[in-house]
Amino acid sequence: MASIQQGSRLSTFAVLYRILARDILVAMRRQSDVAAVFFFFVIAASLFPLGSGADPKLLSSMAPSVLWVTALLSCMLSLSRLFASDFSDGTLEQMLISSQPLILVVLAKTFAHWILSGLPLVIIAPFIGLQFNLASESLQVLALSLFIGTLALSLIGSVGAALTLGLRGAGVLIAILVLPLYIPVLVFGAGAVTATTIGMSPQGALSLLGAILALSLVFAPLAASIALKIALE
Amino acid sequence: MDTVKAKNGINWLKYASPKTFYPLAGRLIPWFSAGAFLLIAYGLYLGLLVAPTDFQQGEGYRIIFVHVPAAWFSMFLYLLMAGYAVLGLVLNAKLSYMMAKAIAPTGAMFTLAALVTGSFWGKPMWGAWWVWDARLTSELILLFLYIGYFSLQSAIDDTNRADKASAILAIVGAINVPIIYFSVKWWNTLHQGASVSLTKAPAMAAIMLQGMLVMALGFWLYSVAVIFARVRCEILERDNKAALLRQEI
Numbered sequence: 001m002a003s004i005q006q007g008s009r010l011s012t013f014a015v016l017y018r019i020l021a022r023d024i025l026v027a028m029r030r031q032s033d034v035a036a037v038f039f040f041f042v043i044a045a046s047l048f049p050l051g052s053g054a055d056p057k058l059l060s061s062m063a064p065s066v067l068w069v070t071a072l073l074s075c076m077l078s079l080s081r082l083f084a085s086d087f088s089d090g091t092l093e094q095m096l097i098s099s100q101p102l103i104l105v106v107l108a109k110t111f112a113h114w115i116l117s118g119l120p121l122v123i124i125a126p127f128i129g130l131q132f133n134l135a136s137e138s139l140q141v142l143a144l145s146l147f148i149g150t151l152a153l154s155l156i157g158s159v160g161a162a163l164t165l166g167l168r169g170a171g172v173l174i175a176i177l178v179l180p181l182y183i184p185v186l187v188f189g190a191g192a193v194t195a196t197t198i199g200m201s202p203q204g205a206l207s208l209l210g211a212i213l214a215l216s217l218v219f220a221p222l223a224a225s226i227a228l229k230i231a232l233e
Numbered sequence: 234m235d236t237v238k239a240k241n242g243i244n245w246l247k248y249a250s251p252k253t254f255y256p257l258a259g260r261l262i263p264w265f266s267a268g269a270f271l272l273i274a275y276g277l278y279l280g281l282l283v284a285p286t287d288f289q290q291g292e293g294y295r296i297i298f299v300h301v302p303a304a305w306f307s308m309f310l311y312l313l314m315a316g317y318a319v320l321g322l323v324l325n326a327k328l329s330y331m332m333a334k335a336i337a338p339t340g341a342m343f344t345l346a347a348l349v350t351g352s353f354w355g356k357p358m359w360g361a362w363w364v365w366d367a368r369l370t371s372e373l374i375l376l377f378l379y380i381g382y383f384s385l386q387s388a389i390d391d392t393n394r395a396d397k398a399s400a401i402l403a404i405v406g407a408i409n410v411p412i413i414y415f416s417v418k419w420w421n422t423l424h425q426g427a428s429v430s431l432t433k434a435p436a437m438a439a440i441m442l443q444g445m446l447v448m449a450l451g452f453w454l455y456s457v458a459v460i461f462a463r464v465r466c467e468i469l470e471r472d473n474k475a476a477l478l479r480q481e482i
Contacts, residue, residue, distance in 0.1 A: 159405055163398045167388050176384050177402060180377040181409050184416035191420060208419075212412070223405055230397040 015100045016108045023112035026085075033081065038120045041074040045128045056133040063132035064142070064193035071121050071146055072182055075153040078117040079178065080171050082109060082161040083228065096232055102225040110158040110221065118150030134197065141196045145209060149189040152213040155220040156181050162227035184212055251328050251468045255477055258461040265458035272451030279444035293357045296350050297441075302449040304347040304368075306456060307375060308410070310340030314382075315407035318400035328464075330396035331471075333403060334386060335463035339456050341379035347372055367418040374413050378406040392471060 010018070027034055048066045049059055086092040086109075095105045125146050126139040134142065160178035164170040192205035248254045280298030314336040321329035351369060352362045363369070385402050389395035469478055 159401070163385060163402060164388070169388060173384055173388050176377075177381045180374050180381060180413075181405065183374060184409070184412045187416040187420040205419075208416075215412075219405075219408065223401055227398060227401050230394055230401070233394065 010100065012104060015104045016111070019095075019105055019108035020112050020115075023109055024115060027112070027116050033078075034116050034120075037074050037078045037117045038124065040077060041070055041121050042124065042128065044073065045070045046131070049131070059131075060133040060135075060138075060197060063129055063134050063138075064190040064197065066132070067125055067128060067142060068146075068149075068186055068190040068193070071125065071150065072153060072179075072186055074121060075117055075150055075157060076175055076178055076182070078113065079157040079161045079174055080164070082113050082158060083165050084161075084170070087165055087231075092228070093232055096228065102228060103221045106158060106162070106221045106225045106228065110154050110224070113158070114151050114154040118146075118154055121150060122146045134193075138193055138196045141202045141206075142193045145189045145192040145202070145206060148206065148209045148213050149185050152185050152209070152216050153182060155213075155216040156185070158224040159220055159227060162224040162231060165228065165231040185209065188212065249324075249326055249328055251331070251471075252477070254328055255465055255468050258465050262458050262461050262465075265454045265461070269451050269455035269458055272447055272454060276444055276448035276451050279440065279447060284440050284444055285438065291357075293354065296354045298444050298448050300347055300350040300354060301445050302452050303343045303350065304372065305449055306452050307340055307344035307347050307372065310336050310343060310456065311375060311378065311403075311410065312407060314340060315403045318403040321396065321400050322404075327396075327471075330400060331464050331467045332460070333400060334396070335460045335467060336456075337379060337382050337386070338463070339459050341376065341383070343452070343456075344372060344376045344379060348376065365421065367414070367421040370417045370421070371410075371414045374417070375410065378410070382406070 045067055048062065052058060052062065083092055086095070096102060098105075122143055126143050129139045129142050157174075157178050160174045160181075163177060164173050167173060188205045188209040192202035192209065195202045195205055248257055276298060280295055284295070284298075286292055314333045317329045317333035317336065320326060321333060348369070351372070355364060356362050382399055382402055386395050386399045389398060472478060
């Protein structure tokens with residue numbers, strides 16, 4: 001944020017890039033937070049076979065829903081951190097009164113959140129899928145659907161994070177607000193993988209997932225930035 | 234609001250102010266309550282006594298006279314709530330926020346009623362209390378959306394922020410309602426669960442439709458009466474100088 005003191009107007013991409021780089025740098029200074037979400041995903045997904053028995057057929061039919069629901073919960077767990085630490089030390093207020101549009105700030109922070117909590121899941125999920133006896137074709141669709149889907153999850157989640165900013169019990173509240181809104185992403189994400197496992201084309205579900213991503217890319221940062229302004233009023 | 238009023242001199246905008254709306258709502262509530270009582274009584278009479286027994290479903294089908302209007306209103310009231318939320322955010326009108334807040338409990342009540350009566354209907358017809366049908370599932374999710382609205386509203390102590398934040402949530406939810414409905418429908422066709430469909434309803438006798446419409450109208454008047462009563466309480470609670478309260482006593 002050094003350039004603000006000169007009052008110079010940065011290009012859109014420069015704003016996005018600087019906030020993104022800053023958020024990732026800050027997160028890297030506290031790596032255990034990032035790792036915790038990742039390990040939550042791995043551990044929670046591994047619990048399901050222990051609860052249901054190790055029948056390979058059952059596991060492979062369960063895998064899309066189990067992996068997707070677990071991914072959804074892991075994304076949600078880290079949401080409350082999206083704005084909270086910047087809110088508590090006053091950085092967020094400075095961003096709000098800076099000359100850059102708040103919507104860009106939100107977009108960059110959301111994207112940083114995705115890189116830190118969504119992308120690791122996309123990378124590790126195929127390996128967990130192997131444990132669930134998924135075929136290689138399904139594993140590819142799983143990774144692709146998570147790639148598109150977790151981006152949408154981060155975007156939709158940013159609205160919930162902004163609405164609950166600084167509230168008591170924000171962690172549980174965010175789950176109640178955001179989980180119903182996550183349902184379409186879950187349906188199409190897990191649906192794409194299920195379709196592949198039963199030999200149908202996942203294309204329809206993936207396209208709809210992409211449509212949800214496009215919609216949330218337009219509306220979620222807008223709604224989240226309005227919510228942030230309300231929270232910081 | 235004042236500038237709008239001054240420019241156009243439209244009379245009804247007067248009632249956008251809580252102070253003038255409070256007595257108006259008070260005068261209207263008895264009329265709406267009486268209308269609701271009469272219409273619901275007439276609708277139940279049509280549904281329970283006049284309408285013929287369904288030759289496939291027997292007497293059990295009569296629950297639809299409550300179920301279908303309740304399901305209509307669960308959705309309609311959510312949209313109405315989101316509409317007032319938009320109005321509140323655009324015009325910054327306090328009364329709109331109060332209306333949105335007052336609509337939520339009634340909407341949630343109808344959602345719950347639709348779910349419960351639906352499962353009462355499902356037990357004899359489908360042999361199961363619950364079926365993951367697209368309509369049932371999206372109705373359940375609608376209930377979750379209402380719960381989210383309440384939770385956010387009650388978690389924020391500052392009235393101003395609570396109003397605006399929950400307004401945004403209501404709008405985001407309203408945009409999501411059709412998406413959720415179609416995703417659940419698609420999910421249902423993919424998974425091929427129970428092969429029952431509510432959509433292929435048999436052609437309905439005119440008297441049945443009439444009964445349902447009368448019930449729906451009755452529910453509408455009931456909703457208005459209850460919502461007005463709740464808005465009046467809300468106005469009293471927020472009236473910091475307690476001027477209205479003193480009048481009341």
